[in-house]
Amino acid sequence: MRERIKVLITVKTYPTPSWKHFETVCTAGVREDGSFIRLYPIDFRYRDVVDQFQKYQWIEVDVAPAENDPRPESFKPYMSTIETIGPVLSTKDYWAERKKIIFQKPIKSMCELNLSHVKDCSLGLIKASSIVDFQAIPVERDWVGKAKAAQMQIPLHGERKDLEKIPYNFRYIYRCTDPNCNGHEQIITDWEVGQLFRKMRDSYGEDNALTKVKERFFDFICGPGKDTHFYVGRVNQHWTWIIIGCFYPKIEPPKPPKQLSLF
Structure with a gap:
């Protein structure tokens, strides 16, 4: 419907x-x-x-x-x-506008989502309690098989736009909030990762690009001053969970206790 x-x-x-x-x-x-x-x-x-x-x-x-x-x-x-x-929601006040929408539902752990059935849940937001590493794993440098054939098609209207394949899978190694968590290793497919790699490679070369991507997605997004969460989703057919985006406001300082009036 x-x-x-x-x-x-x-x-x-x-x-x-x-x-x-x-x-x-x-x-x-x-x-x-x-x-x-x-x-x-x-x-x-x-x-x-x-x-x-x-x-x-x-x-x-x-x-x-x-x-x-x-x-x-x-x-x-x-x-x-x-x-x-309207405009893009503001990041002021520790991303307050965004949090008001994003944090309406209870946040589950990645371990809990792994136990869920695909027909019950395939998207989520999880808290990363300990982020161990961010890695770049080399993969094929060009599209192959059906993906390559699809990329060579000519649209009926307009011109075909070349789509560069990113020759790395970027992944996080982390622990979620489950007290018994043994750790997770998941690739991240966020558009911003691929675009940042391409931009930095064109300006500084491939090795330096990998360093700068890690500086952004590990040192900055997962830095000690960030309240880092991951958007996660199940891949259709394989049902495995991957990271599809990050949510990383600054950690809010504790609010001072309200003083009681003496009168």
């Missing part, structure tokens, strides 16, 4: 080639009640500028439940119906 909904965009992953849609971006967000939703597929780079919403910006869009996808948060967006609403 088609319906119109309001979504705060929180996640955009790096594009991947698609035979049917040329390329797709997995996009996730939060509804007004704090529940998660996945909007897929979106051929983001082929959209008009008015459709290219930003992270932490509200949109309204017509959606319908995704076909052939058992993940309960997955919906098909009708791209022509997208309307952006």
Whole structure:
């Protein structure tokens, strides 16, 4: 059933080639009640500028439940119906505007999500209690198989836009808030990781780019002054969990206790 909904965009992953849609971006967000939703597929780079919403910006869009996808948060967006609403939410006051929406639902541990069934949950926000490392794992430097064939397609309207493959899988090694957690190793597919690597490589070379990506996503985002959380999602078909984005406001200082009046 088609319906119109309001979504705060929180996640955009790096594009991947698609035979049917040329390329797709997995996009996730939060509804007004704090529940998660996945909007897929979106051929983001082929959209008009008015459709290219930003992270932490509200949109309204017509959606319908995704076909052939058992993940309960997955919906098909009708791209022509997208309307952006207002500016990107502010990061002032320790990201107070964003927290008001994002933190409405209880935050589960990654260990708890691992025990959940795919038909019950496939998106979440988890607290990283101890972040051990951020690594770059070399992979193929070009698209292969179906992905390569999809990337070579010529659109019916407009020009094909080359999509560079990132020759590394970036991953976090961390522990969640479960007291019995033995640690997690998960790749991160956030668009910002790939874009930062490409930008830094073009300016400083590949080795320096890897250093600068780690400085951003480990030293800064996971630094001692940050209240770091990860957006996580299940991969369709494989059902494994990956990190799809970060939420990293500064840690709020404790509020002073209220003084009681003597009168």
